[in-house]
Amino acid sequence: MTQKNKPIMILGCTSDAGKSLVVTAICRLLANRGLKVAPFKAQNMSNNAAITCDGLEMGRAQYLQAVAAKVLPDALMNPVLLKPSADTQSQVIINGKVNTKISQLPWLERKNLLWPEVQKSLHQLIEQYDQVVIEGAGSPAEINLRSGDIVNMSVALECQADVYLVSDIDRGGSFAHLLGTWACLSEEEQKLIKGFVLNKFRGDQALLGNAMDWLEEKTGIPTVAILPYYRHHLPEEDSFRLGTQWQRGKINIGILYYPYASNMDEFDPLIYQDDINLVPITKQIDLSHFDALILPGSKNSGASLTFLKDSGLDGEIKQFHDSGKLILGICGGLQILGEAIHDPFNLEGGDQKGLGLIALKTTLLAEKSTKQTQVNWQGGQLIGYEIHHGETITNNLVTPFIADNLGWQCENIYTTYLHGVFENKVFYNWFMEQVGGMKNGLQWTEHLEVELDNLANMFEQHGWL
Incomplete structure (x- = not known):
């Protein structure tokens, strides 16, 4: 060449x-x-x-x-x-x-x-x-x-x-x-x-x-x-590899797969572990048998929230919260779990009441925050990125979960604006400890390098270059 x-x-x-x-x-x-x-x-x-x-x-x-x-x-x-x-x-x-x-x-x-x-x-x-x-x-x-x-x-x-x-x-x-x-x-x-x-x-x-x-x-x-x-x-470009239903003998994590869910590839570190079963939740079902719930990011938090209310999943999420099991909201999921989403520029269909499970209020700003971010956390470092219109305020009922206004926690609700947290071994292992799983997290960047070289070797054997 x-x-x-x-x-x-x-x-x-x-x-x-x-x-x-x-x-x-x-x-x-x-x-x-x-x-x-x-x-x-x-x-x-x-x-x-x-x-x-x-x-x-x-x-x-x-x-x-x-x-x-x-x-x-x-x-x-x-x-x-x-x-x-x-x-x-x-x-x-x-x-x-x-x-x-x-x-x-x-x-x-x-x-x-x-x-x-x-x-x-x-x-x-x-x-x-x-x-x-x-x-x-x-x-x-x-x-x-x-x-x-x-x-x-x-x-x-x-x-x-x-x-x-x-x-x-x-x-x-x-x-x-x-x-x-x-x-x-x-x-x-x-x-x-x-x-x-x-x-x-x-x-x-x-x-x-x-x-x-x-x-x-x-x-x-x-x-x-x-x-x-x-x-x-x-990571896949568009498709999202998930299990289909709860499986005995595994850590079963439900992920709310609402319309306009975004950045789903950040859950690959969970998907590729044999002991974890990540299941998409797309309709009202009993969530009580899951070990944890994740509300992912959303390109339109308002539309995603409307889906949860119309489908009846909002009530199921609240019952899951009452059970004391872990719920993690990332970016749009953080906003949905909060008390209110104010939308003064009508970016996502106007103001909405959130699920009200954590005392957070979000205002969607005209300018989007987009940046790579690194922060110290529990003796290690979290490396990820931010991509959101939301600016969130809290009160003294919640405590910081990740520094620099990147996440808050109250009881069994954990939230963060930082995408890519599971790609950090320190966060993956913390999450597994909360849900009773194995602390076998990978440093994802190192894992990807091995996978990319293996892919190139396959192509060199079967390709035309």
């Missing part, structure tokens, strides 16, 4: 084809070979956001890809981030900052304003790095969205990238997906496709027969890689 200005681009036939993981693998593989590598995704839609060291927002997937590339995460790597806050409304983050004006525009009217930002970021990265590895979004064959495209073939054409099209063969229909996607592209776009990739393959490759030859005869494009179904302990 000596080309400096010939980016690699990974597109998928469908969402969840594995684009993010392939880009992550390539970033670590090439970084391990000594190249200066940058990931890039023009536009991401996700409520899983990360904060850079200079306090800017970017998608968690591109943040992880930058870590894989062994470079400092930069908002240039994800110039447009859409954070859904209602069925037909998203907060638009441009170059790491909220843009209120564009957030209010209809979807198809945004391209003329967003595309120049994408071009600028893309070419800046190409100039600064040896290799840029680009991720598309969804499928480039979405005919209804082509006119507003700023993330798929528009990007490929802009930088004349070498494009590889990925299909999830575990779902079935891969060859139809690949052929159909290729056929939906223009002749100019088809010329950029350098190879097809079959991802998530299980079983005997002999079962594929001569299907790859058939596909190449139809398109002129070879199948360059058959990647195995690979189990890893890395």
Whole structure:
């Protein structure tokens, strides 16, 4: 790999084809070979956001890809981030900052304003790095969205990238997906496709027969890689791996999976432990058999709170509180557990009464607080990030839980504005001590480094680079 200005681009036939993981693998593989590598995704839609060291927002997937590339995460790597806050409304983050004006525009009217930002970021990265590895979004064959495209073939054409099209063969229909996607592209776009990739393959490759030859005869494009179904302990971009129900013999933790729940990847350190079962709570059920409850962050705390009240889960949470078992609220969850959410700028649907389980009152400010944070805690350090509009006040009925107005506690209710707490061994082990689990926490950054190298080794064995 000596080309400096010939980016690699990974597109998928469908969402969840594995684009993010392939880009992550390539970033670590090439970084391990000594190249200066940058990931890039023009536009991401996700409520899983990360904060850079200079306090800017970017998608968690591109943040992880930058870590894989062994470079400092930069908002240039994800110039447009859409954070859904209602069925037909998203907060638009441009170059790491909220843009209120564009957030209010209809979807198809945004391209003329967003595309120049994408071009600028893309070419800046190409100039600064040896290799840029680009991720598309969804499928480039979405005919209804082509006119507003700023993330798929528009990007490929802009930088004349070498494009590889990925299909999830575990779902079935891969060859139809690949052929159909290729056929939906223009002749100019088809010329950029350098190879097809079959991802998530299980079983005997002999079962594929001569299907790859058939596909190449139809398109002129070879199948360059058959990647195995690979189990890893890395964050997922959108999907959230959870148990489905209470399990005997494990620490069962219920997580309120309300609408607009955000930054769910911060619970990966719990999900990947064999002794813990993290169960999504999406409807009114008896919570008494759980060992703890977590209320995660939310892009729209007001809408999440309304869901809890309408579903009857508010009453179940209050009964759980009365049992004395631990309840942890993070960011939006903190606000929901409190007495009131004041919304003077109508950011989240107006004022609401909270669940009233801890004496906290929150006002949603126009400006969002976004920063990486480090604080001393119980003989160790908590490293995480803040991302919230809320400013919370308390009274003498509560005590500080984490210093610097980052968290409060009352009885069995614990709250914090700090995301990423479970990625710190000291916090994980404290939490496990409260719920009767094993204090076997990992220092998550070290764990990720091992996982990224293992992923790169897999790709080197089965990939095409």
